[in-house]
Amino acid sequence: MDDGKPTEPKAKWWSRPTPGRSTRTAPQDPSPVEDAVPPADATGVSDAADADPKQAVTPEAVTPEAVTPEAVVPEVTSAVPLHEPDQYSTPPYGGPGPWAPAPPVQRPVQTPAHGTPVPPPYSGTNGAGVTTASVVPAPAAPPASFPPPQPLPQQPQGQPQHAQPPQAQSQQPSPQWLQYDPWGAPRQPLITNPGPPLGPDGGRRKSRRGSVLVGALLLAIVAGGIGGGIGAYIERNGGLTQVELQQDERNGGGRAPDSVAGIAASALPSVVTLHVSGATESGTGTGFVLDDQGHILTNNHVVAPAGSSGEITVTFSGGETADAEIVGKDSGYDLAVVKVSGVSGLKPLPLGNSDNVQVGDPVVAIGAPFDLSNTVTSGIISAKDRPITAGGEKGDGSDISYVDALQTDAPINPGNSGGPLVDTDAHVIGINSAIRGADNGATTEGGQAGSIGLGFAIPINQGKRVAEELINTGKATHPVIGVTLDMKYTGDGAKVGQKDADGKSSVTEGGPGAKAGIEPGDVITEVDGRRVHSGEELIVKIRSHRPGDRLQLKLARGGKDLSMTLTLGSATGT
Numbered sequence: 001m002d003d004g005k006p007t008e009p010k011a012k013w014w015s016r017p018t019p020g021r022s023t024r025t026a027p028q029d030p031s032p033v034e035d036a037v038p039p040a041d042a043t044g045v046s047d048a049a050d051a052d053p054k055q056a057v058t059p060e061a062v063t064p065e066a067v068t069p070e071a072v073v074p075e076v077t078s079a080v081p082l083h084e085p086d087q088y089s090t091p092p093y094g095g096p097g098p099w100a101p102a103p104p105v106q107r108p109v110q111t112p113a114h115g116t117p118v119p120p121p122y123s124g125t126n127g128a129g130v131t132t133a134s135v136v137p138a139p140a141a142p143p144a145s146f147p148p149p150q151p152l153p154q155q156p157q158g159q160p161q162h163a164q165p166p167q168a169q170s171q172q173p174s175p176q177w178l179q180y181d182p183w184g185a186p187r188q189p190l191i192t193n194p195g196p197p198l199g200p201d202g203g204r205r206k207s208r209r210g211s212v213l214v215g216a217l218l219l220a221i222v223a224g225g226i227g228g229g230i231g232a233y234i235e236r237n238g239g240l241t242q243v244e245l246q247q248d249e250r251n252g253g254g255r256a257p258d259s260v261a262g263i264a265a266s267a268l269p270s271v272v273t274l275h276v277s278g279a280t281e282s283g284t285g286t287g288f289v290l291d292d293q294g295h296i297l298t299n300n301h302v303v304a305p306a307g308s309s310g311e312i313t314v315t316f317s318g319g320e321t322a323d324a325e326i327v328g329k330d331s332g333y334d335l336a337v338v339k340v341s342g343v344s345g346l347k348p349l350p351l352g353n354s355d356n357v358q359v360g361d362p363v364v365a366i367g368a369p370f371d372l373s374n375t376v377t378s379g380i381i382s383a384k385d386r387p388i389t390a391g392g393e394k395g396d397g398s399d400i401s402y403v404d405a406l407q408t409d410a411p412i413n414p415g416n417s418g419g420p421l422v423d424t425d426a427h428v429i430g431i432n433s434a435i436r437g438a439d440n441g442a443t444t445e446g447g448q449a450g451s452i453g454l455g456f457a458i459p460i461n462q463g464k465r466v467a468e469e470l471i472n473t474g475k476a477t478h479p480v481i482g483v484t485l486d487m488k489y490t491g492d493g494a495k496v497g498q499k500d501a502d503g504k505s506s507v508t509e510g511g512p513g514a515k516a517g518i519e520p521g522d523v524i525t526e527v528d529g530r531r532v533h534s535g536e537e538l539i540v541k542i543r544s545h546r547p548g549d550r551l552q553l554k555l556a557r558g559g560k561d562l563s564m565t566l567t568l569g570s571a572t573g574t
Contacts, residue, residue: 257425257426258424258425260364260376260378262426263364263422263424263426264364264366264376266426267288267349267364267366267420267422267426268317268366268374268376269316269317269318269347270288270289270317270346270347270348270349270420271286271287271288271289271317271349271366271367271374271419271420272286272287272288272289272296272314272315272316272317273285273286273287273314273315273368273371273373273374274286274287274296274298274302274303274312274313274314274315274324274338274418275312275313275315276302276303276305276306276310276311276312276313277305277306277310277311278305278306278307278309278310279307279309279310280305281305282305283302283305284368284371284415285298285299285302285303285368285415285417285418285419286298286302286366286367286368286415286416286417286418286419286432287302287314287338287418287419288349288418288419288420288428289346289347289348289349290337290348290349290467290471291346291348292346292348293339294339294340294341294343294346295327295337295338295339295467295471296314296324296337296338296339296340297335297336297337297418297431297463297467298335298336298337298338298417298418298431299334299335299336299417299418299431299433300329300330300331300333300334300335300336300401301334301390301391301417302336302417302418303326303329303336303338304329306326311323312324312325312326312338314338314340315373316343317373317374320343322340322341322342322343323340323341324338324339324340325338325339326338327339327470327471327474328469328470328471328473328474328475328476329470330466330470330475330476330573331391331399331400331401331573332400332401332402332476332478332543332573333401333403333458333462333463333466333476333478333543333573334390334391334401334403334433334458335431335458335463335466335467335470335476336470337467337470337471349420349422349426349427349428350425350426350427350428351427351428351460351464352422352423352425352427352428352429352460353429353460353461354406354429354430354459354460354461354462355459355461357381357384357406357423357429357459358381359380359381359382359383359384360380360381361380361381361423361424362378362379362380362423362424363378363379363380363381363408363410363421363422363423363429363430364376364377364378364410364421364422365377365378365379365408365410365411365412365416365419365420365421365432365455366419366420366422367412367415367416367417367418367419367432368415368416368419369411369412369413369414369415369416370413370414370415371415372415375416377410377411377412378410379408379409379410379411379453379455380408380409380410381406381407381408382407382408382409382454383406383407384406384407385404385405385530385544386404386405386406386407386456387402387403387404387405387536387537387540387541388402388403388405388434388456388540389401389402389403389536389540390403390433390434401433402536402539402540402543403433403434403456403458403462403540403543404459404462404540404541404543404544405430405433405434405456405457405458405459406421406429406430406456406457406458406459407454407455407456408421408430408455408456408457409453409454409455410455411451411453411455412432412435412451412455413435413450413451416432416455417432417433417434418431418432418433419431419432420432421457428460429457429459429460430457430458430459430460430463431457431458431460431463432455432456432457433456433457433458434455434456435451435452435454435455435456436452436454436456437450437452438452459544462543462544465546475572475573476572476573477547477570477571477572477573478543478547478570478571478572478573479542479543479545479546479547479548479549479568479569479570479571480511480512480542480547480568480569480570480571481511481512481513481516481518481542481551481566481568481569482507482508482510482511482512482513482514482569483496483497483506483507483508483511483513483518484496484497484499484500484501484506484507484508485497485506485535485538485539486498486506486535487535487536489523489534489535491523492525492533493523493524493525493532493533493534493555493556494523494524494532494534494535494537494538495521495522495523495524495535496513496518496519496520496521496522496523496524497520498520498521499520505520506520507519507520511569512566512567512568512569513566515566515567516553516564516565516566516567517564518555518564518566519557521557522555522556522557522562523555523556523557524538524553524554524555525554525555525556525561526552526553526554527541527542527551527552527553528541528551528552529552542568545568546568547568547569547570548567548568548570549567549568550565550566550567550568551565551566551567551568552565553565553566
């Protein structure tokens, strides 16, 4: 298409139907001008006039009288094709090549905004597929075998325009059709259910909003009720689903009497916890029932804080409590007996024989370590005849205990003191009294050292004798040999001193030692066939016997070994 700008010479021909070929009926054109008229350029002069000046159409050739509905355009001689007709009917028009010029370009116009009303002839559907107005179809394209229609020559300026025939005017497309945009066909807004227009007060919108709010409120109430019901069900039933785990339903039954559980079940009713409070100190310990009269055996260092005016409270394994008073105590043996009154149903704990205990025998310790009453631990007898000394806080030696103890690895801690150490028959074979800590050596359980598996118990044979004396007389007797030992001696054995603390002879005149023939400076090396390595060990060996027992001694004097027999004397302890 020529836009009116100077261009190079164009081809001076148009494609025509080939003679003898079947032709199609040309479409109706708004102008009655025949297609033999060459197309006019921007100046109103046709290409054919450019080729032959004699055939050019001039302003004088077109007069108002000549341009009438019945007028016929004068025949114009066609230009000679440059090539022979194409026997293969080369597209687009089937005539001789080259290609014909493209049809006029239809430029799109601006598409109206979505929702803009469009005149009824070109409106579409209402969004629901219902046609709201008839749509004028676009004019059909010309057949492929015919050339495109040629425009009329332009009228010179100043010449009057002649009206076209009514038929041509009726077929003239509407100016609005020329603005058709294929990319944005005008349509009505998509409204599924069109309704009456809203009033100026927006009443319909308010009514709809109110309905939505009411519906939302009802939905919230229903959801809340359902949620509350579900929550209550879950809370009462433990969840929507209940998990049940498999478990052994067999009856555990009883335990063997010689098992730890059987021993504990038999001994626990006879074990008590003591809470002692005095003017300056207090403490916790353990004891066990000796008889149905309410006598309870424990350690001396357990009841020592009470003094002469303190209080002692006994708590039984079942939780019952009772006040107790001291019957007798002895610091040399570290034993004491207290008694409760007004308590019935007491179960005494049977006493065993500590002389029959063998190393490796299983044992069970019961007590209240750190005030945890009814605590049961188990172990074995680790050793026998362990000479230990405990106490000595006073500095004068009056509170030192000498014990020929049973050693056990059953855990013993502060609070176990005075509790029973029982065998597999649940018989008492010892009284738990001391432990060896990792920091301060052997100590009573009144200290805060923890168990390291080294616990010591007073043999029950010694405890029985002392307990009987305390119950019967309120005091205990100690066996003695009537000599004063040199406790600073570092050699092997127990050496008899030269003088006592008062400057007198170290061998008491008329005492058991003097009668046996012991002299100052002698070193005692064996007692009843057991080696003695120190003065403390000799005292332990002696106190493991009763007064009146006969002992076989070996000693060294001036490089000579001597043997003698000694009968133990008696002294009252405190």
